Amino acid sequence: MTLVSTYKALLLAGFQQMAQYRIQSLLWMLFAIIRPVIFLAAWIAIATAQGGSVAGYTVGDFAAYYVCLAWVSQLVMAWNSQEFEWEVNQGRLSAKLLRPLHPIHYSVIDNIVYKLTTLPVLAVILVIISVAFNAHYSTQLWHVVVFVPSVILAAALFFVFGYIIACLAFWATRMRTANTLWQRASFIFAGQIAPIALMPGWLQAMAYGLPFWYMQGAPTEILQGTATPERALSILAGQAVWLIVCCAVFRVVWRRGVRAYSAVGA
Amino acid sequence: MLGGSSLGYSRGPMNDTVVSVRGLEKTYKVHERETGVGATVRSFFNRKFKDVPAVGGIDFRIARGEIVGFLGPNGAGKTTTLKMLSGLLYPTGGEAHVLGYTPWKRDYAFLRRIALLMGNRTQLVWDIPAADSFLVLKQIYAIPDADYRTRLDGLIELLELQSLIHKPVRQLSLGERMKVEFAAGLLHGPEVVFLDEPTLGLDVSMQARIRTFVSELNRRSGATILLTSHYMDDIVALCKRVIVIHHGKLLYDGALADLAERMAPYKVVGATLRDGAARADLSTYGEVTSNDGAGRVKIRVPRAEAPARTARLVAELGDALADLSLEDPPIEDVIDRVFSGEQVGAAPDPEGAVR
Numbered sequence: 310m311t312l313v314s315t316y317k318a319l320l321l322a323g324f325q326q327m328a329q330y331r332i333q334s335l336l337w338m339l340f341a342i343i344r345p346v347i348f349l350a351a352w353i354a355i356a357t358a359q360g361g362s363v364a365g366y367t368v369g370d371f372a373a374y375y376v377c378l379a380w381v382s383q384l385v386m387a388w389n390s391q392e393f394e395w396e397v398n399q400g401r402l403s404a405k406l407l408r409p410l411h412p413i414h415y416s417v418i419d420n421i422v423y424k425l426t427t428l429p430v431l432a433v434i435l436v437i438i439s440v441a442f443n444a445h446y447s448t449q450l451w452h453v454v455v456f457v458p459s460v461i462l463a464a465a466l467f468f469v470f471g472y473i474i475a476c477l478a479f480w481a482t483r484m485r486t487a488n489t490l491w492q493r494a495s496f497i498f499a500g501q502i503a504p505i506a507l508m509p510g511w512l513q514a515m516a517y518g519l520p521f522w523y524m525q526g527a528p529t530e531i532l533q534g535t536a537t538p539e540r541a542l543s544i545l546a547g548q549a550v551w552l553i554v555c556c557a558v559f560r561v562v563w564r565r566g567v568r569a570y571s572a573v574g575a
Numbered sequence: 576m577l578g579g580s581s582l583g584y585s586r587g588p589m590n591d592t593v594v595s596v597r598g599l600e601k602t603y604k605v606h607e608r609e610t611g612v613g614a615t616v617r618s619f620f621n622r623k624f625k626d627v628p629a630v631g632g633i634d635f636r637i638a639r640g641e642i643v644g645f646l647g648p649n650g651a652g653k654t655t656t657l658k659m660l661s662g663l664l665y666p667t668g669g670e671a672h673v674l675g676y677t678p679w680k681r682d683y684a685f686l687r688r689i690a691l692l693m694g695n696r697t698q699l700v701w702d703i704p705a706a707d708s709f710l711v712l713k714q715i716y717a718i719p720d721a722d723y724r725t726r727l728d729g730l731i732e733l734l735e736l737q738s739l740i741h742k743p744v745r746q747l748s749l750g751e752r753m754k755v756e757f758a759a760g761l762l763h764g765p766e767v768v769f770l771d772e773p774t775l776g777l778d779v780s781m782q783a784r785i786r787t788f789v790s791e792l793n794r795r796s797g798a799t800i801l802l803t804s805h806y807m808d809d810i811v812a813l814c815k816r817v818i819v820i821h822h823g824k825l826l827y828d829g830a831l832a833d834l835a836e837r838m839a840p841y842k843v844v845g846a847t848l849r850d851g852a853a854r855a856d857l858s859t860y861g862e863v864t865s866n867d868g869a870g871r872v873k874i875r876v877p878r879a880e881a882p883a884r885t886a887r888l889v890a891e892l893g894d895a896l897a898d899l900s901l902e903d904p905p906i907e908d909v910i911d912r913v914f915s916g917e918q919v920g921a922a923p924d925p926e927g928a929v930r
Contacts, residue, residue: 311717318714326702403663404698407691409683410715568665571603 315410316418323422331426338427341386342379342434348502349375353442364507369445374504376435376444377532381525383431384424384460387468389416390491393475394484402570413472420468448534455541459528462548467524469555476559479566494519500526506535520551593767593799594637594660598669601630601655601823629655631823632669637801639766642793644814644831645803648914652823653803657769660801661691673767687716690765694775698759699744705755706740709762716763723762729795730758733788750781757788768792770802774809786812807907821914835903838913842881844874844888847898860884870897875904 327334352371356363366374393416396402405412438444474491477484496502497512498521505516505526516522527544530536536544607623630652637643645653658664660671662678662685671678676685699708713723731737734754739747747755753773761768773789774782790813793800804810810817810831817834819827827834844861848870857863861876861884876884885901903909 311714315711315714318711322700322703322707322711325707326700329702403658403691403693406663406681407661407686407689408712408715409686409717571664 319418323418327422327426334423334427335430338431341383345375345379369443372442372444373446373533376439377529380435381460381529385464385467385524387420387471390471390475390488394478397478446534452531452534456531459531459545462552463524463528466548466552466555469559470520473559473562476562476566479569495521498522499524523548523551591639592636593639594673596635596671598632599630599666599671600632600668601659602667603627603629628823633825635818635828637799639799640797642800642814644810644817645801646817647820651820654771657771661689661769687763688765689767690760691769692760694772701745702743704741705744708759712759712762718763726762726764733791734758750777767799772804774806789813811906835909839904839909840878841875842878843902843904844876844885845900847871849895849897860888
């Protein structure tokens, strides 16, 4: 019960704080959807040049895929690894460590607040893109139902994975490289550059074995309606396995990291 | 609870040990950087670490309700010790118990009963008024409504926060922010409070107010306070007992009043001379450290010979003497002597190291 009321209070403070940064958070959001929109434009150009489709994907399919990807990316996104590096290096983590609440909760709150405040605007933009490019969805009701747990699992996976990378800050002063590596991997394996189905078989196989696709590409397929029931189930299973693995790794990394924390400056 | 007069804190029994430290050690591992291309490449593959000892095995105990000053120059290990006692840092060796807990395990039950306040750090959200941050802290620490009200009212009154807590924190001045910071750190009614440089960067009147507040806090709530400060005024005003550490070792633990006796081998004779006598040669009594030309002089005499030399001075100057005092040297001088590495019994520093 304490955790619930703590969350309520933190959310309230979070919204008050966010209210002062409305413009900034809108800019972040626009920044976040620029990438899918650029890829969409590129694929539309290619598909049009090839007579309307690429490997069976029409312009409407691409539009649907990238609108769904933008939607998923926004729902899933977390940026705590960057922030955490700063907190650790500046010793700002100290105050949080001294409170009877795990510091991860503050990040969860920031994350929720940011998403809730930006979603309405994002929805409007994505509806406009959908209509403009005549996006073609095959989504059925069960897809929507399965999408909910899938996107929550994806968000949790992204968040925890980000926190594992963030914990590197306990040992390394600069971990921007680790973040860049993650972004590059997502570029290919999460399905950002192209729907995974359009990739060579060996790349697809790698993507299924890595966690990145389960964070973005997989829920996108479910929302778009291209996933069969079997594929949707295997997606949920893959997400659950990766989430369990990441949580276990996080526990170990966190415990060791906090021991190594030198509380510089403060 | 004793209502407003106790700030809503519960008073524990006095005289039991709340902080005990035995052989506490902390060694930082620091990456050794060498200059030159070759060394840089080598360090890339084979990082060399150097052990930097910060705290080298210290022991002390603090009883409930004490205010203890922690003295030492920069890098002596004061802050490192406070961080270990509050649970932020894992020690390299030794043990510590605070309220019966091992601090670095960071039990939530432990964290609810202590506070670490650092003068140059903010833990409040900058963009919202402190009052809103307080509500968040109330939930995090699960502070009951009644306690919260009493404590907040008490803190508002003591720190004169009324007009401050509804402004966004970033609009406050450094001193105002410090006061609000204090309130935030004390809302949960900690029984043990670690204060690291609470007056750092504040102007003289704000320093004085913070001092008054700390002593009131101790008086009203019975909180045990361990405090570091660079300003001797803070220590003199607040602490009966001081612990002096230097290079991570404990040099002195005892009454502030006895510090001079232990650490300074001399006393200061203050004499006021009538007209004319000011030009007399006083160096036979001791070292004249100041002479304002108007008759007021200070003479440094070896501690053991102080009574004899003073008596001689009285006998020889006779009527020329208007006033006389025999004092311990100012505490700043004593501390400076200790930290500048002078041995007890060494020749007095003519500069007097007056700040």
